[in-house]
Amino acid sequence: MSLRDQKSFLSNIHPFELLAEEQMDKCIRHMDIAYYAKGEVLITPEKIPNHFFIVIKGIVHEYKEDEILMDFHQQDSFDANSLIYGKTNNSFRVYEDLICYEIEKTIFLELIEQNEGFKDFFLNNLVNKFQTLKEKEYKSELSSFMIARVHDTILHPACIVEKGTTLIDAIEKSMEYATSTILVKGENEYGIITDSLLKVKVLLEGRDLNILVEEIAIFPLITINQDDYLFDALTLLIKKNIKRVGVVDNSGKMLGTLEQIDVLSHFANHTFVVDTKIKNARNLEELKDASGELISTIRTLNAKGVKVNHISSLIGQLNTKVYKKIYKFIVPKELQKDACFIVMGSEGRNEQIIKTDQDNALVVKDGIDVEQYRPYMQEMTKTLIDFGYPPCEGNIMVSNPFWCKTVQQYKSETARWIEAPAMQNYMDLAIFFDSFAVAGEKELLINLKDDLFNKLHDKDVFMAYFAKATLTFDTPSTVANFMTKTYFIDIKKTGIFPIVQGIRSLALREKIRETTTVKRIKILNQKKVLENQMANELLEAFEVLNTLRLKSHLHQLQDKKKINNEIDTHALGKIERDLLKDSFKIVISFKKFIIYTFRIEKIL
Template identity: 30%
Template sequence: MPHLDFTQPPFDVLSAAERQSIKKNTQVRYLAKDEILPADDLQYFYVVLKGHVEQLLDGTFVTSYLGNDHTAHLNSNDWFDSRRLPKPMPEDGLQESNLQKNIDKSELITPYQFRAVEDTLLLQVNGTTIDKLSAQNHFVRQLLSENLPERLKALQLRRSGQHLDAASSASDDPQEVQQIMLQPVIDITLLPVHIVDADNSLYQAARTMTEAGLKHVLVRPTDHWQDANSSDRTLGILTDNDICRAVSDQQNPATTPCQNYASFNLRTIDADDEIGDALLTMTRYRIHRLPMIDTHGKVIGVLGQSDMLAHIGHHSQLISIEIEQATDLPSLATAVELIGRYIRAQHQNGIKMGNVSRMVQTLNAQVFTKLWQLIVPDDVMENTCVIVMGSEGRGEQIMRTDQDNALIIRDGYDHPELAKFTDTFNQHLADLGYPLCDGNIMMNNPMWRQPLKAFKAQIGTWFKNTEPMHSIYLSAIFDGEYVCGDESLLIQVREHLKTAHRQSDLMFVRQFARAALQFGDINQWWQKLVPLLGGKPSAYTIDLKKSGIFPLVHGIRTLALEHDIFSDPSSKGRLKALVQTHALTQERADTLLEALEFFMAQRLSVALSTDNKYAKEVDPTTLSALERDLLKECLAVVKSFKAQLSRHYQLEIG
């Protein structure tokens, strides 16, 4: 999700909900020098993040749009709507004939062209999203209107301060991508410089790498010292991949000189260049290291892509770029580590937990998609659907806990290596830090890797049987969310869930609801906090998952099942739908969601402050007075909700 500067027009008039909407529909776009936006991309709204774009009409210059690296003030990025067409003028200023009125003028109008004068980064916003915002926010509509009087009116409103109410909280957003892009690269921690001579052996280079803990060394050309004015820009680089290539070529590392496998004519960066320049260079030339040169032409360090992205890693769009550019498991692992840094930064900045978890869900889905793409051929991608389940499917997962995934296969399709692909997928996810599921709810299990028809039959069986595991399996598939492949397969599974539920025993939902009441004695939770009130240390910890998260999640899931709500697996989406069906009041739904997100935030705090990756329990003595008070209130919400479920389904609270 890219970050726009919400202190600048036209985005400074957006409400919090509108800002969230536009973030979901924005991505970074790179244009190389002299590249022209293709016709298919003239359907977006663009913000120039860095660089320079010219607008042309029939090859004639119209105007320029600049990023803040060309402007006098920070965050004064230009923007343009590429969909806007030149206004047609009646020939000779005469009134149009009836024949002319029946002609579609848009077919006769040549659209504008947009050319990058230099390497440029753009924020590309979905045009439909802009239209929706314009329809619901009159300030946006006026600012983006093609009608000059409307825009002048918007300017008058801005000068009078009438637009500020719509943007009163815009300045509370964390530092945006634009500001990071203008920071000097020298602010980033550099890799140390280790140089070997071109005629040194590969063995000597490998030993230097090992001792330095690096995956590369710089290589000094043979004639480097012959020129007194020689610059370190002429150095080459040798990486561990180059040495592996030499070994695969059956070369003797002890006798093969470095110059045979080193790369010269390196791309470099100056110490006073900006982070945006480094990102552009790495993106354009698909490189991961940039030697940094000082004013005397000497290398002072090497800028690594992972270190640069770690520096700016709390910006989700840049993590998305890293995921998209990943070509193997190690490069994908770098992106996964950045997700962890993003989570920590967002939590420290006080960002609402629901927003963080949904962004993490999006980033994780991109990781899973990229990994599946790296493993399977195109025909497998086209004929299968990868889904995630459980908290990952609901968008309520923060830490990297157990995998829950499945593969739906198109009926009639088969591939002899499908089982191998799924084993590789699950194992690689484990290597990336997503642990294997103890309950084996993963696609390498044949039960969770089936054709659509078989999945439907299995779901029908689960609804007819009262075994506890079947309720667990149904809970998992209820929470299923699309990752990649053919989404229509998941849609058909959801439709079958609705059908199978309607055909099930009327008492099924009642039995299904029991799980929400099975953990903990809800009448005892306050006693665990009583010692704190007297200043005595508590000998108890509270299981946040059993006492708080699970009863809320499963209770909401059960109510959604009862009311045929299958389209959105998230607790937030289910609560919204339950309000629409009048199953819950808006106030009740808001309270349940706030309590759920509080428990999630507490789990994250425990995970970030300890080595406990599961972070299920919290010791109340470690909390502040305010946190303990909030914990008490949220546990009271759980108690009330479980009592509500018990009455509704006529169950005994255990």
């Protein structure tokens, strides 16, 4: 291999592309090609290497005792830790005949001292490595969608007046600020007065301009932090159906207002168009047309590098609006207030991006005849199927009488789930615990969640069995475990479900009402149930796994294939494979944490 070929090879391996030209030349001058036969042991706790290895061809396995921890393929490198710290607890053995580059230890350590980016990659913790690898993987796709903060866009000056100010004085001040928005400062919150509010509350009602501002201001003003992602502001505007939010700093000081039109200009996509179509739909046909545009929205956001949790949050808000509209169109107005339509499972957690199935139910107020709702619930299911929400294979749908009951009937059901341990009962409870109210009387679901938390007091054995479901599916200890056996792996079973179920178990034990996995992790971290490192690693792994699943789903849609959770491991790029390997390591470690936390070994 020529010097040019060697340089090209190294430049495609992160973090070697960060080396300056003279550093790269030094590296190549002190780099040799070596061959090792299958079965040869390269590194052990007693045999620390004098070289840094980069695989050209072949496979090397890393062991801890007899357990395979990691596998290394073409363009993978190892073992920086042995060279940096002068020790290792693991062994490295050739699995398939190995041809590799060997870089002298002294040169490798010199490069670490000379190049900050090179050093950071090898010395940083796993979370930082995740960030570095993801940035490299998606760098060509990075845009303002993914990285923009609120302070990166236009903020309109805050025209603030105190309570007790007359409206005429407030209007004069707003003219000085050249803004149509007036913020009213109260003791612990802000209110807002807009042009449209002035028209409705003053002009149309013929009120005097000497009234006090608090008489017409809307409290509280919804705010967002200047350091929040701009995409979060977009989601908030859609969720609340508002045109502006206040922007505050970390101390709570009001900095200005963020307008819907400015967010639209920044993102320049048709998300708000879809949102408007949903809001303006006058019948089911128009609503179906608006709902059908969600897939193109998902494709656009994914292509621009938007994080998966941002996409799911935004699509979840739009889906919620679709559900509300369907409920409004189908259920007679006089029946709507006595029931609560809920979504459950991945929909309840706001984690279903592509429509893979529907998990929903109806909670009816005690004393109200459930039978009068059944024909409308049959219509709800048919309509959702027509809208592209596939039926649930387990029949967890509102058309099933089991999932259309009164509050008291659900309370009896949750009691049975807890007192009669069985895998189906655990899964029904898990699905129900993730429920989220989207239409009707939400207090009915709140009542049921309160009752569920009360029933689980001192139910340690039940919680152990509930958490045991985290271990239902095996997680590969190395990528070689499946790459040498099959092309495809179910990423939901092997990686996503263990995180979801483990976090769900901890959230249920801690009586956390939040349903999304990401927010549950953050709350568990705040409660010190999860340490910072584990919480951060889980967040990173969860994003990687869901990103790979979404990409696979979009490819399946493009090829007109049935949606499933299998990914083609042989189609993964090197960086994606590295991210997947590290994600599986985190999942396996988390499973061990769940076993210890819930004392599952006592019931195995």
